[in-house]
Amino acid sequence: MNAEPITQTIAGLIPAGAHVLDLGCGDGSLLELLQQEKGCTGYGVEIADDNVLACVQRGVNVLQLNLHRGLAEFQDQSFDVVLQIDTLQHLRNAEAMLLETTRVGRIGIIAFPNFAHWPNRLSVARGHMPVTRRMPYQWYDTPNIRVGTFKDFAALARKNGLQILDAFGLHDGRRVRRAPNLLASTAVFKLARS
Amino acid sequence: MPFIVEPQTMHFAAPLALQSGAAIADYELRYETYGKLNAARSNAVLVCHALNASHHVTGMYAGDDKSQGWWANMIGPGKPVDTNRFFVIGVNNLGSCFGSTGPMSPNPATGEVYGADFPVLTVEDWVAAQARLVEALGITQLAAVMGGSLGGMQALSWTLQYPERVRHAVGVASAPNLSAENIAFNEVARRAISTDPDFHGGDFYRHGVVPARGLRIARMLAHITYLSDDVMSRRFGRELRSAVAHSTNGYRFSTQDIEFQIESYLRHQGDKFSTFFDANTYLLITRALDYFDPAAAHGGDLTQTLARTQARFLLVSFSTDWRFPPARSREIVKALLENRRPVSYAEIDAPHGHDAFLLDDARYLGVVRAYFDRIDGGGA
Numbered sequence: 001m002n003a004e005p006i007t008q009t010i011a012g013l014i015p016a017g018a019h020v021l022d023l024g025c026g027d028g029s030l031l032e033l034l035q036q037e038k039g040c041t042g043y044g045v046e047i048a049d050d051n052v053l054a055c056v057q058r059g060v061n062v063l064q065l066n067l068h069r070g071l072a073e074f075q076d077q078s079f080d081v082v083l084q085i086d087t088l089q090h091l092r093n094a095e096a097m098l099l100e101t102t103r104v105g106r107i108g109i110i111a112f113p114n115f116a117h118w119p120n121r122l123s124v125a126r127g128h129m130p131v132t133r134r135m136p137y138q139w140y141d142t143p144n145i146r147v148g149t150f151k152d153f154a155a156l157a158r159k160n161g162l163q164i165l166d167a168f169g170l171h172d173g174r175r176v177r178r179a180p181n182l183l184a185s186t187a188v189f190k191l192a193r194s
Numbered sequence: 195m196p197f198i199v200e201p202q203t204m205h206f207a208a209p210l211a212l213q214s215g216a217a218i219a220d221y222e223l224r225y226e227t228y229g230k231l232n233a234a235r236s237n238a239v240l241v242c243h244a245l246n247a248s249h250h251v252t253g254m255y256a257g258d259d260k261s262q263g264w265w266a267n268m269i270g271p272g273k274p275v276d277t278n279r280f281f282v283i284g285v286n287n288l289g290s291c292f293g294s295t296g297p298m299s300p301n302p303a304t305g306e307v308y309g310a311d312f313p314v315l316t317v318e319d320w321v322a323a324q325a326r327l328v329e330a331l332g333i334t335q336l337a338a339v340m341g342g343s344l345g346g347m348q349a350l351s352w353t354l355q356y357p358e359r360v361r362h363a364v365g366v367a368s369a370p371n372l373s374a375e376n377i378a379f380n381e382v383a384r385r386a387i388s389t390d391p392d393f394h395g396g397d398f399y400r401h402g403v404v405p406a407r408g409l410r411i412a413r414m415l416a417h418i419t420y421l422s423d424d425v426m427s428r429r430f431g432r433e434l435r436s437a438v439a440h441s442t443n444g445y446r447f448s449t450q451d452i453e454f455q456i457e458s459y460l461r462h463q464g465d466k467f468s469t470f471f472d473a474n475t476y477l478l479i480t481r482a483l484d485y486f487d488p489a490a491a492h493g494g495d496l497t498q499t500l501a502r503t504q505a506r507f508l509l510v511s512f513s514t515d516w517r518f519p520p521a522r523s524r525e526i527v528k529a530l531l532e533n534r535r536p537v538s539y540a541e542i543d544a545p546h547g548h549d550a551f552l553l554d555d556a557r558y559l560g561v562v563r564a565y566f567d568r569i570d571g572g573g574a
Contacts, residue, residue, distance in 0.1 A: 019534065041534065049557045052540055056508075056564040063527060064541040073528045 005173030006111060006186060007033065010085055013109055013166075013190060014038065018080035021104060023067060023097070024087030026051055028060035035060070042079065068092055071100040079105045088112045089144040095156065102162055102193045114169060114180070114187040116149035121182075134185040150181040157191055166190040197270055199253030199263070201226050201293060204330060210288075210323055216313040220302040223327050224293030225249045225285040228269065229277035231333070236572030238333045239280045240324060241269065242341030242348035245416070245479050246471060248292035251284035252277075265342075267554050274563035279571050280337065285327055287320045289478045297474030298399065308474075310396025315478060317344075317486040321351045325359070337569055340364035342551035343518060344479070346509075347486050350526065353503040354488055362569055363505040364562065367515050367551040369522035370496055370529075371487040376517065379419055380480040383412035387473045396474050405473045410464030412476055417463050422514035422547035430456040496529035503530070507537040508565045510558060512550040538565065 007030050014020060016038045022031050025044025028051070034040035043061045046052050055062035065073065068091070082105030084097070089112050091097050101108040113134050114120075123130035129139040137144065148156075150169060157164055169176030169184020176184035201224055209219035226249050231238060241251045243264070252263035252270045269275040269282055286294040289312060297312040328336065339352045339360050346368025353363045372380070387393060390408030394401050418426075433455040437444025445453065452458045489496040507530055511523035520541050530537040540561045544550040550558070 043531065043537075049540075049542075052538075053557070053560050053564055056538055056540075056561050057567070059568050061536050061538050063531075063537070063539045065524075065539075073524060073531060075532060078532070 006085060006170060008173070009170055009175065009188070010083065010109060010111060011038070013188075014040065014081050016040070018042075019078075020081045020083065021045065021074065021079040022083045022085070023071075023101065024084065024090065025055065025060070025062065026085075028055035028058045028062060030083070030085065031055075031060045032058045067097060070096060071104050074104040076103055077106055081105055081107045081109060084108070084110045084112075086111060086113070089146045089148075091146060094146045095160070098156065098162070098191075099160060102191055106192065107165065108162075108191045109188070110153070110191065111170070111186055111188045112146075112148070112153070113144065114150045114184055115147045116151065116181045117171075117185045118182050132185070150184065150187040153187055153189060157189065161194050162191045163194045164189060165192055196259065197228075197253040198256050199226050199228060199250075200255070201249060203293065204327055206323075206326060210319070210326070212313055212319045213316045214314050218288070218295070218313055221288060221295035221323075222293075222299075223285055223288065223295075223323060225283060225327060226251065226253075226263075227284075227331075228252060228282045229280050231281040231331070232572055234572045235333050236335065236337060236570075237280050238328070238331070238336050239275060239282045240328060240336050240339045240352075241265065241275075241282060241284045242320075242324070242339065242345035243284070243287065243290075244341070244343040244345045245476075245483070246467070247345075248290065249284040249286040249294075250292070251282065264552065267552075268559065268562065274559050275340070275566050280566070280569075283328065283331065285324055287315075287479075288323045289315045289320075289475060289482075291470075291472035291475040296472065297396070297478065298472050307399050309399055310474065312474060312478065314481060316482050317347050317351050318355060320482070321348055321355050324348070324352075325356055328359075335359050335361060337571055338362035338364055338566070340366075341368070342366040343368060343548065344483055347483070351486070351488065353505045353507075354499065357502050357504040360505040362508070362565075363503075364508045364510075364565065365523070365526070366510045366558075366562075367512055367518050367523075367548055368509070368526070369518045370489060370525050372483055373522075377484050379415060379517075380484055383415055384477050384480055386411035386415070387476060390473075393473060396477075398473065404468070406468040409468035409471060409473055409476065410461070413467035413471075414460040414464040417460060419517045420548045422516065422545060424514060424545045425547060425549075426456060428545075430454070430459060496525060497532040500526075500529045500535065501533050503533070503535060505535075507535065508562070509537065509539045510551075510561065511539075511541050512546065512548070512558075513541065513543045514545055515548045515550060517548040 020042035022044040082101045120130040167189045169180025170186040171184045209217040247264045250263045252266045255261040286292045289296045301308045339349045341349045346365030349363045387408035390405035392403040393405040489499045492498040511520040527539045
């Protein structure tokens with residue numbers, strides 16, 4: 001998993017001093033980076049006990065909440081930025097949470113593995129689900145229950161009337177602006193309510 | 195390695211004004227301290243107790259190896275709240291029955307035992323009394339105040355009554371107020387006590403009796419609410435205390451004998467409790483619980499209420515706690531979020547119900563340890 005370059009790129013998208021909500025914040029390293037280098041404030045949301053512990057150890061505010069219940073604890077437009085970094089693909093209620101993300105945040109930033117990346121296509125063309133650095137799981141044990149593509153996500157955003165402020169691919173730590181649906185292992189969208 | 199502690203007593207001559215409008219003067223607080231207060235007096239942690247606990251938070255009394263404190267798994271040398279770093283204070287609340295002035299104490303105004311005349315106290319009154327003790331110990335700001343259940347309510351109240359005197363507040367299995375169901379349970383307990391013929395309107399001391407029947411039933415009822423259905427089923431199930439071999443299902447066919455293990459357990463808990471807990475204290479503390487509702491002064495708006503807090507918060511709840519369920523902790527979380535206050539919240543998926551806050555759970559103790567590890571005690 002090339003998590004480090006994703007973190008760095010996402011951090012670059014967030015304005016200094018922003019109030020940030022990081023949904024599925026993992027061990028809190030992105031929030032820690034944002035706090036230390038950009039003077040951001042905010043909270044992470046996590047369900048896994050070990051990640052909650054890691055956040056507390058880092059001094060990152062973390063809330064152990066289940067995203068399948070939505071974001072009832074959070075008010076409309078109460079954050080400058082709401083992040084879903086490698087979170088969407090684990091959510092049963094992915095569409096509802098997309099709307100929740102743009103309800104609570106003035107900006108939503110969503111990053112997820114792009115299933116249409118060409119090695120994945122090749123693998124499926126050969127008759128097998130892809131197992132890659134980005135998605136290192138077998139089809140029967142993957143936690144990624146929502147596999148979608150860059151193009152699929154753009155369509156979902158449009159269907160929900162969301163404004164795409166920016167969208168690009170990420171691969172090997174570099175932004176991919178040309179044919180991201182084919183050439184990038186990760187899709188990144190910056191969204192807002194219209 | 196035994197960790198020997200000794201209780202102390204502090205006397206307060208000046209009257210303390212109470213929320214009810216009454217005042218109490220010439221009272222004493224029993225307390226214990228663990229660890230060393232640093233030169234900057236910046237490493238003090240106050241531990242608030244719940245209904246039936248006391249100032250004896252951790253350690254043991256010399257020569258009594260059964261006298262372990264009630265939160266010994268949480269607090270002590272090398273524990274999550276490490277007394278090698280922190281100066282920890284445990285205090286018995288005013289009106290309780292473990293050495294602080296309460297209904298069993300003589301009223302200095304009359305020379306008679308207070309009994310039913312002991313003033314009704316609130317969580318805010320307890321906190322005000324604790325603040326006097328903390329001040330007398332030379333501490334102007336606590337590194338942290340912490341507590342579980344009713345103790346968590348006191349921690350929350352500290353951040354509202356003395357916002358500048360609390361750097362961190364840790365509330366476990368707590369709530370911003372009691373629900374109607376909680377009050378209902380308290381009322382059944384109080385009625386069990388006050389309708390016991392040995393209660394004598396609260397002046398039973400004079401009659402040389404104790405309303406033990408009422409206390410037993412109060413304790414049995416409360417104990418049920420501290421456990422979860424799961425844990426009770428696992429520990430007791432439908433097991434009989436002594437099955438009769440020749441009878442269907444092993445039943446004795448008696449309505450009054452103990453049949454099931456759970457009955458035996460509850461009776462034992464009730465009997466034990468009635469030998470050491472004061473009936474008037476039980477009424478007082480449950481009433482203080484009922485009354486606690488800091489948001490009431492703000493039209494029920496908890497967000498507005500918590501606007502004046504300055505502390506950083508750690509809140510913990512347990513999934514099977516139906517007395518103070520996670521949703522009640524989440525109300526506090528929500529109000530803090532809306533004030534953009536620093537807060538972390540752990541919702542531990544534990545089977546033990548409300549009691550979980552006193553038990554060993556690596557996730558729970560781990561989070562509290564990690565949180566305290568980052569609290570700056572200001573050096574030794």
